[in-house]
Amino acid sequence: MKKKLSDEKYNEVRAVKAQLASITGKVSSKKAIINAIETQNVPASQILLTVQNAxxxxxxxxxxxxxxxxxxxxxxxxxxxxxxxxxxNLGRLKIFDTVNYSLSIEESQSDVEFTLNYTLKSQGGAN
Known part of the structure; x- marks a missing residue:
């Protein structure tokens, strides 16, 4: 059986198999990089939607x-x-680290202008 597998007619199959293994390794490393980036950053669209819906x-x-x-x-x-x-409403969401926030309120006539600064919790990315 081993003699048949080492036959010259299988050289191309072995070469393709080696290329496939190399490509699979590269894809796996790229996937790890993408997952690492996702764990560090929440997409801007998710932040905007969250802030608007609250x-x-x-x-x-x-x-x-x-x-x-x-x-x-x-x-x-x-x-x-x-x-x-x-x-x-924002505090109930688990996306913000509410320990590090600041609030400034300025009353102008009848409305209240506010500024909120939140630090985001690290999340996202499936490993």
Whole structure:
């Protein structure tokens, strides 16, 4: 049997099999790199959707800045209670590390302008 497998007619099969093993190894290493990147960063689309869906009635966003590790949210609420309600909604989500946040509220006439800074928890990427 071994003599038949070492026959010249199987040289091409052995070469293709070796190439396939090499390509499989390269793909596996690329997959590991992609998974490592995903565990470090949450997609911007997910952040935007999360921040938008947490908005209570009477609360509006002016800007959302995301740098891969933290997010700054600026907006206007009809009252300070609504701004705090928005913070509570974001706090219930497990995407933000609420230990590192800051809040500044400025009342201008009847509306409340707020700025929230959150650090994101590391997550994502299946290993």
């Amino acid at each position: 908005l209570p009635s009477g609360c509006f966003l002016n800007s959302v800045n995301y740098n891969g590790k933290s997010v700054t949210i600026k907006g206007i609420a009809e009252s300070s209670f609504i701004a705090v309600d928005y913070m509570a």
